[in-house]
Amino acid sequence: MDLSTILILSQDAFTSGAIYALLSLALILVFGVTRVVFIPQGEFVSYGALTLASLQLGVVPGTVWLLLILACLAAIMETVRLLLSGAVRKLPRSLAVILGPPLMIAVLVKVCAPMHLALGWQILLTMLLVMPMGPLIYRVAFRPLADASALVLLIAAVAVHFVLVGLGLLFFGAEGVRTPPFSDAQLTLAGLNISGQSLWVYASSFVFIGLLAWFFSKTLYGKALRAVAFNRNGARLVGISPDQAGTLSFALASIIGCLSGVLIGPITTIYYDSGFLIGLKGFVGAIFGGMASYPLAAAGAMMVGFSESFSSFWLSGYKDVVVFTMIIPVLLWRSLSTIHYEEEE
Amino acid sequence: MMAERLLSVRDLHVSYGKVEALYGTSLNVDRGTIVSVIGPNGAGKSTLLNALMGVLPSRGTVEFCGNDMGGVSIESRVAKGLCLVPETRELFAQMTVEDNLELGAFTRYRRGDKNIRKTLEMVYSLFTRLEQRRTQFAGSLSGGERQMLALGRALMSQPTLLMLDEPSLGLAPLIVKEILHTISDLRSTGVSILLIEQNARAALQISDYGYVLENGEIALEGLSSQLANNPRVIESYLGIGGGEGS
Ligand SMILES: Nc1ncnc2c1ncn2[C@@H]1O[C@H](COP(=O)(O)OP(=O)(O)OP(=O)(O)O)[C@@H](O)[C@H]1O
Ligand SMILES: [Mg+2]
Numbered sequence: 001m002d003l004s005t006i007l008i009l010s011q012d013a014f015t016s017g018a019i020y021a022l023l024s025l026a027l028i029l030v031f032g033v034t035r036v037v038f039i040p041q042g043e044f045v046s047y048g049a050l051t052l053a054s055l056q057l058g059v060v061p062g063t064v065w066l067l068l069i070l071a072c073l074a075a076i077m078e079t080v081r082l083l084l085s086g087a088v089r090k091l092p093r094s095l096a097v098i099l100g101p102p103l104m105i106a107v108l109v110k111v112c113a114p115m116h117l118a119l120g121w122q123i124l125l126t127m128l129l130v131m132p133m134g135p136l137i138y139r140v141a142f143r144p145l146a147d148a149s150a151l152v153l154l155i156a157a158v159a160v161h162f163v164l165v166g167l168g169l170l171f172f173g174a175e176g177v178r179t180p181p182f183s184d185a186q187l188t189l190a191g192l193n194i195s196g197q198s199l200w201v202y203a204s205s206f207v208f209i210g211l212l213a214w215f216f217s218k219t220l221y222g223k224a225l226r227a228v229a230f231n232r233n234g235a236r237l238v239g240i241s242p243d244q245a246g247t248l249s250f251a252l253a254s255i256i257g258c259l260s261g262v263l264i265g266p267i268t269t270i271y272y273d274s275g276f277l278i279g280l281k282g283f284v285g286a287i288f289g290g291m292a293s294y295p296l297a298a299a300g301a302m303m304v305g306f307s308e309s310f311s312s313f314w315l316s317g318y319k320d321v322v323v324f325t326m327i328i329p330v331l332l333w334r335s336l337s338t339i340h341y342e343e344e345e
Numbered sequence: 346m347m348a349e350r351l352l353s354v355r356d357l358h359v360s361y362g363k364v365e366a367l368y369g370t371s372l373n374v375d376r377g378t379i380v381s382v383i384g385p386n387g388a389g390k391s392t393l394l395n396a397l398m399g400v401l402p403s404r405g406t407v408e409f410c411g412n413d414m415g416g417v418s419i420e421s422r423v424a425k426g427l428c429l430v431p432e433t434r435e436l437f438a439q440m441t442v443e444d445n446l447e448l449g450a451f452t453r454y455r456r457g458d459k460n461i462r463k464t465l466e467m468v469y470s471l472f473t474r475l476e477q478r479r480t481q482f483a484g485s486l487s488g489g490e491r492q493m494l495a496l497g498r499a500l501m502s503q504p505t506l507l508m509l510d511e512p513s514l515g516l517a518p519l520i521v522k523e524i525l526h527t528i529s530d531l532r533s534t535g536v537s538i539l540l541i542e543q544n545a546r547a548a549l550q551i552s553d554y555g556y557v558l559e560n561g562e563i564a565l566e567g568l569s570s571q572l573a574n575n576p577r578v579i580e581s582y583l584g585i586g587g588g589e590g591s
Contacts, residue, residue, distance in 0.1 A: 224448060
């Protein structure tokens with residue numbers, strides 16, 4: 001293996017590592033705030049890429065229907081809940097909040113889809129479509145289970161994963177898509193060709209991770225999310241609602257997933273079920289960070305990117321085997337080295 | 346002059362599974378007063394405060410500022426001006442002192458309150474040790490500093506009624522005095538306080554009204570000065586020579 005091969009493989013490694021890093025952050029966030037191991041994280045990746053591909057063709061993406069179905073489910077559940085608790089007065093407002101934005105987005109997309117807008121606008125539409133799904137999924141599947149054990153939540157997450165993949169097949173079909181790159185530029189650096197799309201991936205994930213770091217360390221809402229993850233009771237006692245924190249974390253999860261999908265759409269072919277494996281690799285990174293440490297998770301995700309890229313060179317058929325086998329030594333290392341924070345008193 | 350009733354609790358029942366911990370407790374807190382609840386270990390004092398905050402489910406009526414608190418979530422109670430410093434403190438151990446304090450003002454921040462900085466400075470001037478340790482993790486504070494942080498975080502929400510569960514727990518006598526002094530000073534800033542204390546003498550000294558809770562029931566109540574001279578209270582809670590504290 002000569003230097004140029006190493007450089008090319010590293011470039012791939014960084015590209016996919018950056019995506020896995022983004023996903024691992026989302027997984028840790030959702031897990032910390034809601035205790036949900038969010039298996040369906042990867043579905044947002046496929047939805048993102050597939051939605052963008054539909055918009056490119058000028059057709060109304062299936063995500064519109066998905067979004068409307070989710071919104072209706074959430075609306076039905078909210079109605080039942082309010083009827084049972086006797087708070088019927090709140091019904092119109094709750095329904096408006098749940099149904100309003102998805103309906104408006106659906107109409108907007110329906111109008112804009114045939115217009116063949118510029119790529120930037122299409123990406124914006126894609127984000128608008130996929131983003132509300134996170135909070136809606138939380139509302140439908142996880143909020144009613146808020147007091148359940150972590151195992152029940154995990155089972156619910158697996159169920160949601162299968163439902164979303166099934167709906168993905170229904171609305172997008174079995175064909176894979178590849179979206180056009182954001183730019184056709186080729187940068188030559190020390191004899192190495194770097195594609196414009198890779199640069200986009202690096203830059204976007206760098207900026208987005210930076211934004212997240214700023215959000216969690218500098219803004220009170222970010223700190224509130226961390227507070228819920230650290231100490232749920234303490235958070236409630238200062239007036240932070242775990243429901244709202246959960247909604248916000250799921251919104252970030254769907255934004256991150258969708259962004260990842262939009263970024264890798266031009267690099268790999270994405271099918272309705274491709275997200276799952278991609279999400280699982282982010283999950284390996286998250287485990288590396290003990291489902292708690294963002295920097296360690298990002299480092300772990302990079303490692304996943306590297307082992308995947310280099311093992312695809314040496315033993316291409318087994319690259320996924322290599323990546324997922326890594327979980328075992330990582331878990332062993334974690335269990336030996338984890339610092340257990342003592343809770344209060 | 347009739348004082349305004351801030352908190353009124355009638356016939357409160359709380360149970361852990363099948364075991365009842367409180368049966369039919371009633372108590373009142375008027376605006377601008379300090380009310381203390383004393384009683385032996387396991388009497389149900391912490392249970393009472395947790396139920397009032399909505400942390401534990403309860404039966405009976407709890408009215409705060411004239412509003413029925415039945416079915417109101419913890420977060421909404423905080424937003425309405427109720428604040429609990431629980432026995433377990435529930436600090437954010439992996440966050441800095443200052444983050445903990447800022448989060449104490451979370452509901453005010455949501456409301457768009459612009460004076461949070463001022464309250465922070467007030468808390469720092471009250472507990473200078475917290476200011477010196479503002480960038481330190483809450484989990485690395487000493488026991489006494491943690492109590493200060495818990496109290497400071499509660500003050501950041503500018504509560505109408507502050508409920509304190511043994512604020513002097515595990516503190517050196519000198520600091521106990523200091524903390525209780527701080528608490529009695531808070532009254533002048535318009536905060537009403539429901540105080541639970543093992544140190545019955547000090548509690549009765551700084552409070553206006555007192556309740557004695559025994560085995561999940563109110564055994565005695567009265568003006569603190571009268572309670573402090575009640576032979577039964579003296580015998581069980583104040584010990585020999587307890588008569589002079591009023
Ligand atoms: N989580 C729980 N599950 C079951 N029983 C409980 C629980 N918490 C408290 N109890 C019981 O309820 C009763 C009242 O407890 P509580 O903590 O309110 O007492 P306390 O008056 O605060 O005591 P202390 O002065 O020791 O803090 C006790 O008998 C206790 O054993
Ligand atoms: Mg107690």
